[in-house]
Amino acid sequence: MYNYNQIILLCLLLLITSLSINGQRQESFTMTVAIFDHYPEYNENFEADVGTYTGLKPGMVKKTLNETTKIPDLVIDEDLWRFGRIIKPDLFPSFFSNTPNINKFIPYDLTFTLKDNNGIYTMENQNFFPINGQGWDVDYDKAHEYKDAFGEYQNFHFCLKLNSYFTYRGNEEFFFKGDDDVWVFINNKLAVDLGGLHSAEEGSVDLTTLNLVKGKTYPFDFYYCERHTDQSTIRIDTNIEVRCLWFDFCGICNGDGSSCCSASKDCDDKDSCTIDACPAAITPGANPDNVAKYCNHTKITCDAQTAADKCNAYKCEGGSCVVGDKKPAPLISCQVGTHCDPKSGWLYKPLCSNNDKCTSLKCVPGSDPTKDRCDSTPVNCNGTDQFCTVYSCDSASGCLSQPKTCMPETPEACTEYFCTPGKGCDFKKLSEKECGCCDPSKTEMCKVAKCNTNTEKCEYSDVVIDNSDPCMVGHCNLTTGQITYTPVVCSGCQVCSRAANGTCVDTDSLCSHANQCTDVTCQAGECKATSIPCQDNDPCTIDKCDPTKGCDHSEKLSCPDEGLCLVGQCTPGVGCTVTNRTCDTGDFCMDSLCDPRLGCMQFARKCVAPDPDCQYGVCNNETQKCDFHEYSPKPFGCNKAAVISTGVIAGIVVAGAVALAVIIFGGKKGYDHWKSANENKITTTSSNPLYTENPASGTNPLFVESSNA
Template sequence: MKYLFIALFLILYCSLIKGDSKKFTVNIYDNDPLFSPDFENANGEKNGLVQKILGSDGNPIPADYTLTDSNGRFYIKNATTFKSWFNEVPGVSIRVPYELVLTQSTSSPNFYSFSDDTFFPINTLGWYNKSIKSNYPFKTYKDSQGNAQNFHFCLHASFVMSTNCKEVFNFKGDDDVWVFINDVLVLDIGGVHGAKSGSVNMTNLINKIHSDPNTKGNCKVGTYPFDFFYCERHTSASTCFFETNMGFTCSYFDYCGVCNGKGECCVDQKVNQCYTKKCPAPNSLPSGATNYQDYMTVVSTSNCGATDSNKCNIYSCNNSTGCVFAPKVCNDNDPCTKDSCDPTTGYCSFTPTNPTVTTTCLITGCNSTSGKNYSIPTNCDDNNKCTVDTCTEGQGCIHSQKCDDDDPCTVDKCNASDGTCTHTPIDKCNSNCPSCVAQPCKILSCNTVNSLCNYTDVVYQPSSVCYTASCDLQTEDPVYTPIDASCDASDKCFVPQCNSSTKACNRIPAINCDDNNKCTTDSCSGGSCSHAQINCDDNDPCTTDTCSPTDGCVHTPMACKQTSSCSTFSCKAGTCVATPITCSSSIKCQDSICKEGVGCVSFNRTCPPEDDCSSSYCSMESGECESKAYDPLPFSCQSIGVKVGVGIGAAAAAGIAIGGAVALGLAVFGSKKAYDSWKTSRGNVMSGSQSNPLYTQNNNNGNNPLYSSPSE
């Protein structure tokens, strides 16, 4: 009889003890070989198909598209085909929400598992939805039993996990499986193959997952994102099994109801050629809200001119036709400048067409009102009608006597009122001296008494007090030499001006070489202007150095593209370097992590248990995790003596639970009062058989034979 009771007890234990379950809504992406060549392509197991760091969109990044098997068959054809594995791509893949149920172990309550050796979760969904399937010539794929199945899909489950670096994750299945912890690949079983096994042991992940912003590696006690990627890509079986004590939870639910989802039920809506109604961030809605349509925002998405290197093309967007452009108009409204745009920088420049040039005797330039060139001679009129006024470049105005007839036998006079000349002969003057020979720079005169020649030096009057005058023996022209040697007029870039008080020379620029461009150094040489580009290099590799003709050098900090929602990118030594974002929460028992595509998220802390015989929780008083042994202890945590030598009756008397067996034993062999007494005396009751169905009143008006007991 004793053994009969034991057998009955074991039967009841196995049939009634069931663990709790955790349910997570995840995404499955239905693909079909009709649209994606990566499916139904038997190429075998291959590790290293994806990169070791998760992409900024939260999906794996293919490592090498050129990898092929021994028969030359590709594993992943290209980036376009791979995108549909874990994204909904119109016309290629369809997203199907799926409820993933993890079942708690009855013997080790910290472990949860999923097991299905005929894992075909979307047979009538996705492309195989009746309303869709009839529109395409899909081929039928069957399992080994001849049943039509959907063998072509990928699943992405995203969780967060708290670790004390002791947890494990065990997997068996086909085909591709990739597990990322903290965005680092920790399990790699790629390719099309039969059921393969793999595991992750956090103890062995030292130096493999980056948990510290400054040290990529070292498993540390903390909370991390956990991403599970699974694909079924080929007939004729589909197996998916995993078990873990990693304590998965969700940091948030997106407005599609997906655990740590990306809000993929929302699709951006094109408003017109220039604007798009964008979906909100996956976790931006109030908790539990699904009305994402009310949170969509209209943004400009034209991106006009992004690929045009000519910065003188000004782009705009027409809501009906899209991008249009027109050349940049550079106009300073000055007809005396040539207006142009630098296609490299987009800056306008205004170069004078006829810059002002000033010489000793002439000023030339352009009239900025009329746009016409002008030439203005120097006014040398000394208001003396008895002088001939001329201007010599480099010397200035010269005023020569008007009435000199070069006849030594006349007296020359000038009427100052009207400038008329009179030449009165000298009495008895004989100008005929046949023996006289002309000499350079000499004035010849004849002695009328003895007919001898007289020579006197030619004397020229200097043009100003700053010059001395002499006679050129070759040409007999006057030569004017500045008293101050710096007044040499041979340099056409300057006009010498004499200071009559000091007899010193002032060098005035003769040519205005200013091109109205602050990006050039203007100079003059030999009467011609030159404009050398200035050097704007600030020796900072993190700035882009350009020059604005109106402002001069511009040093624009290098813009680093922000390709991750969990890192900030800044320039260091000319290279964009990522600095991980640190997420934190000031609320007790709340954790914060960064999720790619979302950013920082905060959620209630899940505490990892110290071991498989205890549960953990976060104390709102201390804000720290605390552990407490299960009471009663699970069977696996009992001592060997209890497991082997203690009978059921003794265990019941001693108050020791064998995975919930004592409760059931009391239900079978005792009374309701005995069971209730035992139940209320327990502290931290483990999940599974938390109430006794044998002692629950039948809600269908039937009688439970064990609800009422003779001993009650």
């Protein structure tokens, strides 16, 4: 019969699954992260006076990570200073970004080691001072200013960030313990929040609670700061398979180049009219030592200002857009631009216009507006009365008319001269009595003599001037007695209106309507233009106007992208919207995503097995499918059928032994008892000593490596 110890031995043999490391899981991996060294004199948020205000301060940062800057945003409240010990909030972005004269960038290799065959990797250091003697501490005085609890020099003031990606398998978890600030973002959402100046605190997250989709790749961002003496600890346990999809020119995994390049410092070309920028993260040949050679310098064009002003082109001076050259008037046949309004555009007048009202000009179009010419002809002022009216033209006033003078230079006595309509000049001899009453030779200019037969005396009255046309002003010359009719002269675009009793009225037709983009009206004698609204109520067309053709809606609206991952598109009836950029690889075994900092990125597909605890996936380039294989040796819990059906032990005793082993070691109470007795925080089922090859640094006599494939 088997004694108690033998039964236990048999039970252990049945339950053990080998955890020896094989090629399917690497023993360790390294991520190159960015560390920014700080010095309290330059950033008061480090080594702040803690007094009684220390400890964990959740809620210091917003719950959503900025996808472009990859820097957490502070939540500004009254507790930020008291409990978060953020003395200068404006310097918080420098915790995790290259800031000249505030911090110094140092690349650092963060190594994770496989803890057990269930895929848990660990990074632990209870005396974590990765940049001693570096950064600001190359200065001897700075290097020996701050010491740990044992009086030893340490570089206490630094922040670390890891920006990475992982393909969700459906079984991931993350555990952290350490000090000071720690923030973990998964899919850009805050998952672990351990802000503040505190001793070692722990936090964890079960990714199965985050509504992630298996097989999809998500960002994983880790932020850590050591801001105060006199200890620095860090411990990470996780089975998240973080990945480095690229290295930027700073050498940082999944970096954007900002860790070692500051546009204001490294790319300043001393030209205020260029926008200086660091090179793209993946720039062949660029490195931290020669980054200035690859900087981008984009000219400030002032295109937006030039497009908005119809009269002026803009240029950059001193970093600002100012008015430059005047825009020429668009060429319109037989028209010439007179002046320009910045909003409505150019006003025109006929090319062939002059101030001589006795000459008529006519425009003869050429092959293009620059070849137009003006032909002139005299203005015909002849009227309908050719017998008794004399017509003439004045260059300033235009056509004139006056009664025909029939009196000769030497008139005969007692003779009356006059003009008979339809006949012309005529005369009449007066009788002696008529002549004695009114001698025509004695009549004053602009007067009419008439003999009063009753008194036989001559009576004089003003000559009658025909004012039937209110737009013609009659006038008698007192010297010559000549009556002249002159047109009423109006200014600008006004004309004399007979209907308005000779008043000058605004006349739109006198304003040039050559510019098809403006509506021109006469206002107080001046031509005024307003832009014609060229709106077709279609938000997806560009409403524009050509001065020679009018409104044009043929050009489709090009909607701008928002960043690198949101593609602009025009939605009918709505206008510009954005949609996610599609990053298609065309290869099943190549996956892709869009990073807001770099755009589309391609990487090897991570095939997610149906049972990720027990299986792994490999993408088959030939079949363009995922192949799945079991881990060998199988992790704990992945070989249940083999454990119960093994043929090494036969008989009913085996069944009893198995049952007993399950009760003692597999049961919750027994397992919890072992865990408590060993004072070991177990984060996964793989921590059971029954499945450890060398428990307590000794030899497990029951551990047998499986030979199953």
